[in-house]
Amino acid sequence: MIKRPKLTRTGRIRKTNPQGLTRGEKSRVKTSRGRKISSVRWLQRQLNDPYVDAAHRDGYRARSAYKLLELDEKFSFLRHARSIVDLGVAPGGWTQVVLKNCGRKARVVGIDLLEVAPLDGATFLKMDFTTDAAETELIALLDGPVDLVMSDMAAATTGHQQTDHIRTLALVELAFDFAQKTLAEGGIFVAKVFRGGADKEMLTQMKKSFKSVRHYKPPASRKESAETYLVAQGFKKEYV
Numbered sequence: 001m002i003k004r005p006k007l008t009r010t011g012r013i014r015k016t017n018p019q020g021l022t023r024g025e026k027s028r029v030k031t032s033r034g035r036k037i038s039s040v041r042w043l044q045r046q047l048n049d050p051y052v053d054a055a056h057r058d059g060y061r062a063r064s065a066y067k068l069l070e071l072d073e074k075f076s077f078l079r080h081a082r083s084i085v086d087l088g089v090a091p092g093g094w095t096q097v098v099l100k101n102c103g104r105k106a107r108v109v110g111i112d113l114l115e116v117a118p119l120d121g122a123t124f125l126k127m128d129f130t131t132d133a134a135e136t137e138l139i140a141l142l143d144g145p146v147d148l149v150m151s152d153m154a155a156a157t158t159g160h161q162q163t164d165h166i167r168t169l170a171l172v173e174l175a176f177d178f179a180q181k182t183l184a185e186g187g188i189f190v191a192k193v194f195r196g197g198a199d200k201e202m203l204t205q206m207k208k209s210f211k212s213v214r215h216y217k218p219p220a221s222r223k224e225s226a227e228t229y230l231v232a233q234g235f236k237k238e239y240v
Contacts, residue, residue, distance in 0.1 A: 049063065055093070060093050060096055061091040061117075063220065064093045064152060065096060067218045067220045067221060067229070068093075068097045068098075068150070068152075069097055069220075070220055071190060071229055071231060072101070074231075075216070077148065078097075078098065078101045078148075079101070081098070081106065081147040081148040081188070082102065082103070082107065082147055083107055083142065083143065083144070083145070083147050083184075084098050084102070084108045084147065084148045084150065085108075085109050085111075085138065085142070085146055085148070085150070085182065086098070086109070086110035086111075086152075087111060087149065087152075087153055087178070088111075088151055088152045088153030089111060089112045089116055090114040090116050092117065092119055094150060095110055095122050099121045104121075106121060107121060107123075109124075110122060111124070111125040111126075111129050111134060111138055112125075112126065113126070123141055129174065130171070130174060142182060144184075145182060145184030145185075146187065147188065148188045148190070149175065149179040149182060149190075151171070151172065151175040151192060152192050153168070153171045153172075153175065153191075153192065154168045154171070154192055154227070165194040165226070168192070169193065169198070169199055172191050172193055172198060172202070173199070176191070183237075184235070184237075185235060188232065188233050189210070189230075191229065192227055192228075192230075193228055193229070193230050194226045198215075206230075206232050208236075209235060209236055210233060210234050210236065212232065212233045212234055213230065213232045213233075214230070215228050215229065215230055215231075216228065216229055217229065
C-alpha cells in the first residue's frame with residue numbers, strides 16, 4: 001500500500017514541518033513583495049501540499065510520483081514491466097517509481113524538452129517528442145518491443161480550458177501512435193489527459209487495440225486540476 005501523507009480531518013498536514021508549524025497549522029508566504037499573485041498562490045499551495053512534503057521525505061523528485069503509485073495501486077501494471085518508455089520524463093519522478101517497483105532488470109528510456117538528472121537504469125533524451133527525429137532516436141534506444149509506454153506530457157497552458165485540452169490531446173495522440181509502434185503483446189499505455197478524456201475516435205481505436213481502457217483521477221491529482229489519466233491494458237498487436 002502507498003504510504004500517503006498523514007492529514008487531519010480538514011486535510012491539513014498533521015506533523016510539525018521544518019518551519020516549526022504546529023499540528024494542522026497552515027503555512028503562509030511571509031511577503032508577496034515583488035511577486036505576482038499567481039506566484040504567491042503557487043507558493044502557498046506548495047507549502048501546504050502534503051504530497052510535496054511526502055516527496056521530500058521519500059526522495060522523489062516531484063509529487064507526481066504519487067500519481068503513478070496510485071494508478072498502479074488501482075490497476076497493477078508495474079510489477080511485470082521490464083522495458084519502459086517515459087514520455088515527458090522531467091524531472092524524473094515517474095522513472096524513479098518504475099525503477100523502485102519494477103526490479104533491477106527494469107530499463108527506462110525517457111524523453112523531455114528539459115534536461116533530466118541521471119538515474120541508474122535509465123537513459124534520457126533531451127529532445128522534442130513531437131519531431132520525427134525524436135521518435136527515431138527513441139526507437140533506436142529500445143531493445144525490441146516494450147512492456148509499458150507512459151506519458152505525463154501536457155502542453156503549456158494558455159488559460160483557455162478548451163485550447164489547453166486540444167493541445168494536450170494532440171500529445172496524447174502522438175503518444176498513442178508511438179505506443180502502437182513499440183508495445184509488446186499485452187503491453188500497457190498510460191497517459192495524462194484533460195477533463196473530457198480522450199477523443200472519441202481515438203478512444204474507439206484504443207478499445208480495439210487494448211483489452212481494457214479506463215479513465216481514473218488519482219487522489220494525488222489536485223481537485224482543482226482538470227487532469228485525469230487514461231490506462232489501457234492488454235495490447236493486441238493484431239489490431240494495429
